[in-house]
Amino acid sequence: MIRRQFVYFSLQLKRAAxxxxxxxxxxxxxxxSLSLALSSLVTTDxxxxxxxxxxxxxxxxxxxxxxxxxxxxIQSMDSSRFAIEILDMTEEEAADALKRGEIVGxxxxxxxxxxxxxxxxxxxIQFVTNNSGVDMFSLFKKEILELISCLLxxxxxxxxxxxxxxxxxCVDHSDVYxxxxxxxxxxxSLIFNRANALEIEVIGVxxxxxxxxxxxxxxxxxxxxxxxxxCCPIFIKRxxxxxxxxxxxxxxxxxxxxxxYSAFLCVMLINTAILIISxxxxxxxxxxxxxxxxxxxxxxxxxLPLRLLPATLAITALQFLLFELTDSLIGGIxxxxxxxxxxxYTSGCFYPISFFPKAIQIFSKFTPSGLARAxxxxxISGADSLIYVISLIAYALAxxxxxxxxxxxxxxx
Amino acid sequence: xxxxIRSIKKKYGKKEPLTDASLSxxxxxxxxxxxxxxxGKSTLLSILAGVQVADGGEFLYTDDGESFFDLLxxxxxxSEKVGYVPQxxxxxxxxxxxxxxxxxxxxxxxxxxxxxxxxDMLGINEFLTVPVRKMSGGMxxxxxxxxxxxxxxxxxxxxxxxxxxxxVCKQSIYEYLLTFKxxxxxxxxxTHDESDLALCDAVYILKDGVLTPYDYDGNIDRLIGML
Numbered sequence: 001m002i003r004r005q006f007v008y009f010s011l012q013l014k015r016a017a018x019x020x021x022x023x024x025x026x027x028x029x030x031x032x033s034l035s036l037a038l039s040s041l042v043t044t045d046x047x048x049x050x051x052x053x054x055x056x057x058x059x060x061x062x063x064x065x066x067x068x069x070x071x072x073x074i075q076s077m078d079s080s081r082f083a084i085e086i087l088d089m090t091e092e093e094a095a096d097a098l099k100r101g102e103i104v105g106x107x108x109x110x111x112x113x114x115x116x117x118x119x120x121x122x123x124x125i126q127f128v129t130n131n132s133g134v135d136m137f138s139l140f141k142k143e144i145l146e147l148i149s150c151l152l153x154x155x156x157x158x159x160x161x162x163x164x165x166x167x168x169x170c171v172d173h174s175d176v177y178x179x180x181x182x183x184x185x186x187x188x189s190l191i192f193n194r195a196n197a198l199e200i201e202v203i204g205v206x207x208x209x210x211x212x213x214x215x216x217x218x219x220x221x222x223x224x225x226x227x228x229x230x231c232c233p234i235f236i237k238r239x240x241x242x243x244x245x246x247x248x249x250x251x252x253x254x255x256x257x258x259x260x261y262s263a264f265l266c267v268m269l270i271n272t273a274i275l276i277i278s279x280x281x282x283x284x285x286x287x288x289x290x291x292x293x294x295x296x297x298x299x300x301x302x303x304l305p306l307r308l309l310p311a312t313l314a315i316t317a318l319q320f321l322l323f324e325l326t327d328s329l330i331g332g333i334x335x336x337x338x339x340x341x342x343x344x345y346t347s348g349c350f351y352p353i354s355f356f357p358k359a360i361q362i363f364s365k366f367t368p369s370g371l372a373r374a375x376x377x378x379x380i381s382g383a384d385s386l387i388y389v390i391s392l393i394a395y396a397l398a399x400x401x402x403x404x405x406x407x408x409x410x411x412x413x
Numbered sequence: 414x415x416x417x418i419r420s421i422k423k424k425y426g427k428k429e430p431l432t433d434a435s436l437s438x439x440x441x442x443x444x445x446x447x448x449x450x451x452x453g454k455s456t457l458l459s460i461l462a463g464v465q466v467a468d469g470g471e472f473l474y475t476d477d478g479e480s481f482f483d484l485l486x487x488x489x490x491x492s493e494k495v496g497y498v499p500q501x502x503x504x505x506x507x508x509x510x511x512x513x514x515x516x517x518x519x520x521x522x523x524x525x526x527x528x529x530x531x532x533d534m535l536g537i538n539e540f541l542t543v544p545v546r547k548m549s550g551g552m553x554x555x556x557x558x559x560x561x562x563x564x565x566x567x568x569x570x571x572x573x574x575x576x577x578x579x580x581v582c583k584q585s586i587y588e589y590l591l592t593f594k595x596x597x598x599x600x601x602x603x604t605h606d607e608s609d610l611a612l613c614d615a616v617y618i619l620k621d622g623v624l625t626p627y628d629y630d631g632n633i634d635r636l637i638g639m640l
Contacts (some may be wrong), residue, residue, distance in 0.1 A: 003519070004516065007516055011505060011508060011512060011515070011516060011603055014507075014512065015507045015508060018507050086625075117622065141525040234507070237501075239501040239502055240501070241499040241500060241501030241503035241557075242502075242503040242505070244462075244464050244498055244499045244503065245461065245497060245498075245503040245557075245560065245561065246491060246497075246503075247463070247464050248459075248463050248464050248497040248499075249461075249517075249563075249564075250488055250489065250492050255448055312516060320625055333592050336573060411464060412459075412464065412465050412466075
């Protein structure tokens with residue numbers, strides 16, 4: 001019985017081996033094209049950040065010369081590598097401009113903002129934007145950071161300037177240092193309070209990774225999902241005669257599935273190793289577009305496909321279930337392709353999952369592809385991944401169980 | 414050796430292809446089962462092969478003519494006594510005949526069967542290294558029969574074995590089946606092919622879930638009227 005199980009597995013492997021060069025070629029083509037896409041995406045993104053001129057509207061009923069001065073200062077600041085153009089609009093105009101894409105967002109400044117600012121108690125500015133300006137927050141954060149550093153430098157200059165003025169105009173110098181201390185403390189505290197005027201919540205693109213790191217994990221899962229397509233001619237059962245004959249000889253659907261799935265898993269493990277090592281070395285080490293991978297040692301890179309085993313198990317079990325759902329080659333290829341694209345999309349493999357509505361974010365946590373992506377991200381970021389390992393293995397077992405049931409039904413049909 | 418099939422029943426929802434299928438056969442006999450497409454012939458054979466589970470009935474078998482036992486309740490003995498050649502091609506297209514046979518025979522037995530055994534009789538030596546996808550229909554069918562004969566069964570179930578085969582291929586299969594009969598084997602064959610009936614010692618018509626014995630006298634019009 002064990003001999004026959006091993007022979008069945010080795011025959012399946014032999015069948016798959018005949019298609020292996022083709023499978024690897026497809027993987028490499030996908031790998032190269034998606035790596036180039038990732039590289040250009042990251043490069044373009046960085047280029048845009050350097051050169052983009054963003055338009056922001058301010059909305060609020062106030063008149064203050066110092067605020068106008070601040071606005072013009074921001075616009076003409078030489079230290080900034082990119083410019084923010086600030087436009088004065090009503091809320092209605094700003095909302096329309098945002099819809100038309102003319103501005104990336106608008107700041108709703110409360111009416112008592114200036115009065116509060118003078119007393120050092122600065123209220124929050126509400127910033128309204130949409131999803132299209134995805135890099136707005138990073139631009140804005142950089143701009144604000146530039147602004148704060150600039151203000152701090154200028155504030156020091158201001159403090160010393162005030163000291164000189166006081167010394168020049170004051171006759172009695174006995175308590176000038178006490179006054180200067182009070183003055184400087186108030187000035188700096190006001191400056192720091194202004195820095196807190198706008199609260200930026202940085203949630204990251206996802207899984208504590210850089211954008212490039214996140215996209216690497218997403219695209220890896222996407223390629224793994226697509227890699228089943230060249231395996232369709234081997235693993236789609238177009239004729240159940242063989243399974244029936246085996247079943248008649250007490251080779252149960254469970255044993256059939258185990259033999260076939262093991263061979264498929266071996267092929268996919270080879271595929272995964274090629275994919276991960278080439279992408280990690282290429283994107284992480286040679287082209288250095290993924291900072292999260294730059295620190296991995298060569299041993300860690302080689303071990304990465306093995307660490308990815310739970311994800312490979314779950315994804316291959318899903319793909320194997322899809323093989324079992326059809327008896328047509330064309331239907332099977334289409335099923336694998338559309339399932340791969342749909343799952344990759346809803347799992348955040350094309351865009352960071354944080355960009356999606358809450359419902360899809362929750363859904364992605366329960367898909368094998370979503371778990372696989374999150375697991376890969378956790379491996380790269382060094383986060384705790386035990387829960388993903390357990391979930392992925394449970395998924396693999398459940399999917400294989402369903403596949404066995406379907407096989408049994410097909411044999412009896 | 415003798416066997417008896419008693420009141421085999423099978424139901425799929427409202428459809429009941431087998432209500433009371435019964436027949437009996439002795440050593441060296443060939444039983445032909447005729448019937449329209451979709452009437453339940455393949456279902457009956459797959460039940461007898463142990464692929465499907467019957468809703469009722471018995472498949473009684475005896476070696477000594479006295480103590481019968483129900484093969485449907487003993488899968489191990491069933492798989493040893495009964496060989497099954499399903500419709501279609503139960504082979505791996507990408508692999509050679511030898512690779513396909515290795516699933517059913519261990520290396521030593523395969524060697525023995527290829528030199529003077531059942532596989533030699535089927536002429537499999539002629540195309541042992543040929544991949545299945547490059548084989549003719551006749552080669553595939555001979556190889557399928559070869560795979561089913563691995564446990565040297567006493568009863569061979571053949572589901573439309575000569576469908577879409579040319580005369581030469583059919584002849585080579587008939588020759589092997591006649592040899593199998595002479596060696597004491599019993600064959601149950603489902604067919605739509607008139608020429609297969611020449612091989613049969615008894616013919617049954619499956620209609621309304623019941624097997625009815627039919628005395629085929631070469632009158633094809635009468636036979637068609639009975640189906």
